[in-house]
Amino acid sequence: MIWDELDSELGALEHAGLRRTRRTLERPCGPEAQSGGRRLISFCSNDYLGLASDPRLIEAACAGARAWGVGSGASHLVSGHLGAHAELEAKLATFTGFARALLFSTGYMANLGVVPSLVGRNDAVFSDRLNHASLIDSVLLARAENQRYPHADLAALEGLLAASRARRKLILTDAVFSMDGDLAPLPELLELAERFDAWLVVDDAHGFGVLGPQGRGSVAHFALPATRRLVYMGTLGKAAGVAGAFVAGDATVIEWLVQHARTYIFTTASSPILACALTASLDLIAGADARREHLQRLVSELREGLGDTRWRLQPSPTAIQPVIIGDNHETLRIADALFERGLWVPAIRPPTVPRGTARLRVSLSAAHQAEHVARLVDALRDLA
Ligand SMILES: *Cc1c(COP(=O)(O)O)cnc(C)c1O
Numbered sequence: 001m002i003w004d005e006l007d008s009e010l011g012a013l014e015h016a017g018l019r020r021t022r023r024t025l026e027r028p029c030g031p032e033a034q035s036g037g038r039r040l041i042s043f044c045s046n047d048y049l050g051l052a053s054d055p056r057l058i059e060a061a062c063a064g065a066r067a068w069g070v071g072s073g074a075s076h077l078v079s080g081h082l083g084a085h086a087e088l089e090a091k092l093a094t095f096t097g098f099a100r101a102l103l104f105s106t107g108y109m110a111n112l113g114v115v116p117s118l119v120g121r122n123d124a125v126f127s128d129r130l131n132h133a134s135l136i137d138s139v140l141l142a143r144a145e146n147q148r149y150p151h152a153d154l155a156a157l158e159g160l161l162a163a164s165r166a167r168r169k170l171i172l173t174d175a176v177f178s179m180d181g182d183l184a185p186l187p188e189l190l191e192l193a194e195r196f197d198a199w200l201v202v203d204d205a206h207g208f209g210v211l212g213p214q215g216r217g218s219v220a221h222f223a224l225p226a227t228r229r230l231v232y233m234g235t236l237g238k239a240a241g242v243a244g245a246f247v248a249g250d251a252t253v254i255e256w257l258v259q260h261a262r263t264y265i266f267t268t269a270s271s272p273i274l275a276c277a278l279t280a281s282l283d284l285i286a287g288a289d290a291r292r293e294h295l296q297r298l299v300s301e302l303r304e305g306l307g308d309t310r311w312r313l314q315p316s317p318t319a320i321q322p323v324i325i326g327d328n329h330e331t332l333r334i335a336d337a338l339f340e341r342g343l344w345v346p347a348i349r350p351p352t353v354p355r356g357t358a359r360l361r362v363s364l365s366a367a368h369q370a371e372h373v374a375r376l377v378d379a380l381r382d383l384a
Contacts, residue, residue, distance in 0.1 A: 016328065017328035017329040017331075017332050017349065018328060018349055018350065023035045023036075024036075028052070028053040029045055029047050029052040029053055030042075030047075030050070030052070030053055030367055031050075031365060031367045031368045031369070031372055033344060035344075038342070039342065040339070040342050040343065040344040041342060041343050041344065041368075041372045041375060041376070042344045043343070043344060043345045043346075043362045043363055043364065043368075043376060044344055044345070044346050044363060045363065045365060046205075046206065046237070046238035046239070046363060047238070047239075047241055047365050047367065048206075048209065048210050048238060048239040048295060048319050048363075048364075048365050048366065049209055049210070049215075049239050049241065049284070049285065049288050049291050049292070049295075049365070049366050049367075050241075050291065050365050050366045050367025051239070051240065051241030051242075051281055051284055051285075052241040052242075053241075054241060054284065056280060056284065057241060057242065057277045057280055057281055057284070058277075059280075060276050060277045060279070060280035060281075061273045061274075061276060061277040063276065064084060064272055064273045064274075064275065064276025064277060065272075065273050065276075067084070067272075067276070068082055068083070068084050068272035068273070068275075068276065069272065070271055070272075070273055071268075071271060071272075072085070072268060072269035072270065072271060072272055073268075073269075074268065074269065075265060075266065075267060075268055075269060076103075076258075076264065076265075076269045077258070077265055080268060080269030081269060082269070082272050082275070084272040084275035084276050084279070085103055085269060085270075085272065085275045087275070087279055088103060088275045088278050088279045088282075089101045089102065089103050089246070091279055091282050092234075092246045092248060092282070093248055095214075095216060095282055095285075095286070096216060096217060096219070096220070096226075096232060096234065096248045097216065097219075097220065097226050098226045098232060098248035098249050098250070099226070099249070099250055099251040099254070100248070100249070100250075100251045100254040100255075101246045101247065101248040101254070102246060102247050102248075102254050102257055102258065102261075102264065103244060103245075103246050103269075103270070103275070104244065104245045104246065104247065104261075104263065104264060105243075105244060105245075105263075105267060105269075105270045106235075106237070106243070106244065106245055107134060107203070107205050107233065107235035107237070107245040108134040108137075109245070109263035109264075109267065110233050110235075110245040110246070110247055110263070111132075111134040111135050111137070111138045111203060111233060112134065112137060112138050112141055112262075112263045113247075113257065113261030113262060113263035113264050114138065114201060114231060114233060114247055114257065114261060115135070115138035115139060115141070115142045115144075115170065115172065115201065116138065116141045116142035116143075116261075116262070117256060117257050117260040117261045118142075118168070118170055118199055118201070118231070118256075119142050119144045119168050119169075119170045119199075120142055120143060120144060121143050121144065122144075122166065122167045122168075123142070123144045123145070123166050123167055123168040123169070123170065124144055124145040124146075124147055124164050124166030124168075124169050124170070125139045125142065125144045125145070125146055125147065125169075125170045125171075125172050126147045126148075126149060126157055126160055126161060126164075126169065126170070126171045126172065126198070127139060127146060127147070127148050127149070127172045127173070128148075128149060128151055128152065128172070128173045128174065128177075128184065129148050129149065129150055129151050130151045130174065130177050130179070130180060131172060131173060131174055131203075132174055132178050132203060132205070133352075134203075135172050135173075135174070135203055138172075139172065144166075144170070145166060147160045147164070151177075152182070152184060152185055154185060154188050154189075154192070157171070157189075157192060158192060161192060161195075161196040161198065162196070164196075168198075168199075169196055169197065169198035169199070170198055170199040170200075170201060171189055171192065171193050171198050171199065171200045171201070172201050172203075173186075173189060173200075173201075173202060173203065174202075174203050174205070174206075175202045175203060175204040175205075175206070175207045175211075175217070175218035175219075176204070176205070176206035176207045176210075176211070176218060176318050176320065177206075177320075178205065178206055178320065179320070179322060179348055179352060179353050179359070179361060180314050180316060180320070180322055181206075181314060181316030181317070181318045181319070181320030181321055181322060182314060182315060182316050182317075182318075183207075183211075183218065183221075183317070183318070184202070184218075186202065186218060186219065186222045186224060187222050187224060190224055190227070190229075190230060193229050193230075194227075194229070198229070199229050199231060200229055200230050200231070201231045201233065202218065202219065202230065202231070202232050202233065203233045204217045204218045204219070204232060204233060204234045204235075205233075205234070205235040205238055205245075206238060206239075206318065206319075206320060207221065207234075207318075208234035208235065208236075208238070208239060208240070209234075209238070209239025209240050209285045209288075210239050210292060210295070210318065210319065211318070214285070214286045214287075214289070215239065215285045215286065215288060215292060217232070217234055219232055226249075226250075227250075228249075228250040228252070228253065230249065231247060231248075231249045231253060232247065232248045232249060233245060233246070233247050233248075234246055234248070236274075236278050236281070239285065240278060240281045240282070240285060241277075241281055242274055242277045242278050242281055243270070243274055244270055244274055244278065288366070291366035292366065294366050295319055295364060295365065295366040297370070298319075298364045298366075298368055298370065298373050299317070299318070299319060299321065299364060301370060301373050301374070301377070302321055302362065302364065302373050302376070302377060303321070305373070305374070305377030305380075305381070306323070306377060306380060306381070309380065309381055309384040310384050311323045311324065311325065311380070311384060312324050319363055319364045319365065320361065320362075320363055321361075321362040321363070321364065322348070322359040322360065322361050322362070323359055323360040323362060323380065324357055324358075324359045325358055325359055325360065326356055326357065326358060327356075327358060328349045328350070328358045330358075331347045331348075331349065331358035331359060331360065332347050332349075334347075334360060334383055335347035335360060337379075337383055338360075338376075338379055338380075338383070341375075341379050343375065343376055343379055345360045345361070345362055345376070346360070346361050347359075347360060348360075348361045362376065
């Protein structure tokens with residue numbers, strides 16, 4: 001029977017230490033989580049600035065519901081584009097320094113919308129091997145040739161670009177790699193994009209709100225110009241603390257997306273509640289220098305604390321600090337041992353990361369206190 005196959009495949013996943021389970025949380029997102037009645041210090045969320053449960057955003061969401069209702073009622077191109085969305089888009093464009101910004105429901109959908117709008121059959125996408133799953137899927141959906149280059153290897157990328165006969169070229173990269181925490185060499189990538197007349201599409205899910213002056217993101221961090229060939233995607237469910245995503249760029253590129261991005265056109269506009277909370281969130285992000293400094297201090301404390309243990313820390317300057325263990329089962333064992341001590345760190349396994357590089361993905365937030373990080377460091381040192 002067709003379902004026997006599912007049972008046996010699920011059994012195989014379990015056996016390989018690859019079966020994932022969900023934990024239900026009994027409190028809002030924050031550094032102190034509760035699950036199954038147990039209190040845990042959580043190092044799991046992407047809520048880098050601690051805004052997900054901020055009372056000011058809760059208030060903005062409630063006020064947004066009163067002003068605009070809870071649903072948008074239609075897609076953006078029909079009648080779902082409300083004033084709350086328009087205000088947020090204008091503010092996102094100003095904040096990121098691009099001519100125009102377009103709101104999507106999620107980062108996944110933004111990526112699936114952008115890449116197939118810009119390239120198709122007979123075109124080529126040049127992707128970093130460690131790109132996020134949504135970027136990988138976007139290339140499949142575009143039906144473009146996928147040329148993958150070794151992680152951050154500019155020489156290899158240049159070779160591929162030089163050899164390519166594709167009609168149109170697009171360089172596709174995470175700005176901050178989601179499972180490693182390191183930054184893509186954006187200035188050099190932009191230089192290659194200029195030289196080979198390619199688009200450069202940057203996914204800044206983990207940089208927006210955290211990096212650059214006032215948290216304006218990775219492009220601002222590198223002080224890159226808002227050139228026409230640079231297309232910037234930022235997500236709004238991580239540092240911004242709410243949900244959604246946007247694409248910012250040249251006015252013509254954004255207009256092209258309005259006309260072509262199927263994940264923009266054929267979906268209901270997200271709730272105006274979210275847009276109102278996000279408009280308030282942008283102000284909090286811009287004023288959150290103290291939070292960003294605190295987060296950076298926590299990163300240093302974790303790195304110094306683990307510096308001389310046997311677990312290899314990646315050269316990550318960001319809030320994403322993976323501890324590479326290698327073996328799936330061992331990674332799970334260590335995650336379980338931490339959990340027993342009230343410390344929740346996710347065990348990330350293939351296919352999310354390459355085989356043999358299973359890891360604990362510690363993700364820090366400005367909402368953590370120094371004492372939370374000290375407890376994690378002590379436990380990890382003990383387990384090492
Ligand atoms: C989280 C993430 C996404 C998806 O964003 P959502 O808004 O959660 O759908 C895309 N790219 C990267 C690099 C991410 O980490």
